[in-house]
Amino acid sequence: MTLSILKERKDQVVERINGNETVSCSRESLAGAVSQRACVFCGSRVVLYPIADALHLIHGPIGCAAYTWDIRGALSSGPELHRLSFSTDLRERDIIFGGEKKLEAALDELITRHNPKAAFVYSTCIVGIIGDDLGAVCRKMTELKKIPVIPVQSEGFKGSKREGYFAACKAMFTLVGTGKPENISPVSVNILGDFNLAGEIWIIRDYLKKMGVEVVANITGDGRVDDIRRCHGAALNLVQCSGATLDLAKMMKEKFNIPFLRVSYLGIEDMAESLYIVADHFSHIDKDIEEKTRQLVKTELEQIMPEIKKIREELNGKKAAIYVGGAFKAFSLVKAFRRIGMSVVLVGSQTGTDEDYRELAKITDPGTVIVDDSNPRELSDFIVKKGVDVFVGGVKERPIAYKLGVAFCDHNHERKIALEGFTGMLNFAREIHNSVTSPVWKFHPARLSRVEEKSSEVCCG
């Protein structure tokens, strides 16, 4: 297979042979590449923004705020302050004379008008260069306005999204422990690393409720400042998503001695497994919890399996490609595709770690291509050469898939359908099924040529 891989990227792309492969990763993108990666600010912004009763002020030129305005469907059951876009809109004179005064005035006005429970102030590239003292302004405004005003050190150039996640966790951690952890059940958790896209966190909360587990704080989907302030009262942290909130869990373990479990709510196996390990964790306090969990999983599965089986019959043998932000999601997707009879022939991520890629090599089939920090040229080559039927990715990958006549499933932040939980697995199966079997593909020139090739094979054979 000859592919257009940059020489410098050779060891960031491997074909799985025996499951012991490693992928070089966590490297800076090669300058000049059409990278699919984003920046530190982007990482911080997407993690913190679902906290719905906080003010999110972006200190920088307008673009950083414009491009991140309401880009995720992170739903709130109450206030929706997070869905507005606030920017100091730095202008040339601010770049020359500094933007601190403007930032102060903006905070003063916004806090007075909206009465948020806290304010996050995001630093952008330019703020790092002109040297505004974000920390000093935030301290001053905290004192003046009597709410936590928290700087987020998210200058874009300091790395990729991963560093942004860390900056976000550091910012959130300043809140943790500032509330009173009273009246919290010993069987209680915080949900970390779920952003309530299409209401997903509500599905998970519902499962936990049925198991008798109290959720103290959502971090950050449908999040609330006061919950985060007292979340150190929870007995356990459940951490989903590769990088986004793992650092926060580690900080809470160190300072408050709260253990954490890594979970995934995507796919049947991972969803069930996640609930079982929670049950196991609390089984010494609640004798019935394991039975309750088994019942819950049983009931949920009974509801979705008949249809999934039907879908599986129709999708059997089809091939999928996965390119996502964090590798953790890819683990679950590989299993989920297997569940609906499909094989994953390409899997990659923007920000996977060495550990992530070892795991991917272990769980994928021989022949699967594993990539780190890929680009459109590579991805389109793989899609064509591997004969992919459906591509799972984000906004930048979607039109590439469609141009190539390949079905697409948005598993990124733009999705409007819940894909987590058992119901989510059914939604996922339906979406893949719909996209793959849609009659529109029969008009697609790429599919026509596939059909022609097949019929000519038959003739010759």
Added chain:
Amino acid sequence: MLHHTPDEISERHALKVNPAKTCQPIGAMYAALGVHGCLPHSHGSQGCCSYHRSHLTRHYKEPVMASTSSFTEGASVFGGGPNLRQSLKTIFQVYNPDIVAVHTTCLSETIGDDLPSIIKSAVEDKTVPEGKHVIHCNTPSYVGSHVTGYSNMAAGIVKCLCEKDETESKRINVIPGFTDPSDMRKIKGMLKEMKADFIMFPDTSGVLDTPQTAEYKMYPDGGAKISDIMRAGGSSLSLCLGKWSSEAAGVELEKKCSVPFRVLDLPIGVLATDRFVEAVSQELGLPVPKSIRDERGKLVDMLTDYQQYLYKKKVAIFGDPDTVIPMTEFLLSAGMMPKHIITGTPGKAFEKRIDSMMKEHGHDYEYNCSNSADLFYLHQLIKKEPVDLLIGNTYGKYIAAEENIPFVRFGFPILDRVGHSHFPKAGYMGGMHFISGVINTLLDKMDRETPEDMTMELVA
């Protein structure tokens, strides 16, 4: 979601809430895509490039390719020169475009990278292969808006590519403002119908509205050809369609190649299209063909057929100056009352132009017009003085939903609807397409809210 907007309009100086603009580099990236075989290059952090590509992809529903210098902490302290050099090396080795269009970001602009000398040395030491081009422009994100970025890249294209040619020719350059490929295609179509000799750039038709071919082309067939752009220095006149986004390129062409220029509006609506057609006809001494006159007739026919639904309807409109100005004029032609007219792009000339347009139409009603405004402000204006129709980009939908106002999408970006890449708003036919959208949207609401026994007449 907009229940957080208070009724009382508050004085604001320090911030924007729900912006009606974005930053320069995305405009430069869009303009660069209007050159055939061009890879736009973002000289800054990789996030900028990623955001611009995502945003353009969401609007055009097409893959958008651009490379980035991937700035790191080191680059932002010691300068991005090495990153740009490495970028050019990578780009020509791997992506092999005919031309690379470099724009800056707030980061590279502030640390003061000197693009011309970095590019010059890359050309000299053959990092840029022979026969390939690297053009550039400065797009500080903290000046102007995305429209300014488009303008700067259009001027950059002239600066780096156009050549002086004094042989006499009767040919026009057309530099369209920041608008959709559908409009650019329509403008070209009118010029062809008139049998005009013209060179148009940037031209994103055929780049961001491509057909399904089963082949993924990194450089689609469309876009202005480099050889044509070079020849633009020998044309007899440049028509700059949009003061904000195209005048700078015209000025540059005059300075560099002594080609005079005229600034016109984008041909949106009856009057602006008239002026465009007249200007072409006059300069090239060409008659206006029957096909174009017929199109005009159909648009006027539609306006008269439905005038009762349009007349005195109050409208709020927001967007970029070069599209909002002719659209406001179009609304006035149709008998509507633009009540709140705002743009996020800074520049007092916007208000002046709207004011004089209102006077020309003999209007003496109160209206609000602001440059450098945002959608929070517009929402407050609408709460204070309600309107019958809202026209603007995707973000208007929140205001429309909150206030139950019929809403017609227009401008950039439109992230949540389809069609704008293919169905123009420019030209007489584009006017028909747009105004039928307006009429149908108003009628939909009337039908919905009229009791069943009093439904709308079937033939209006």
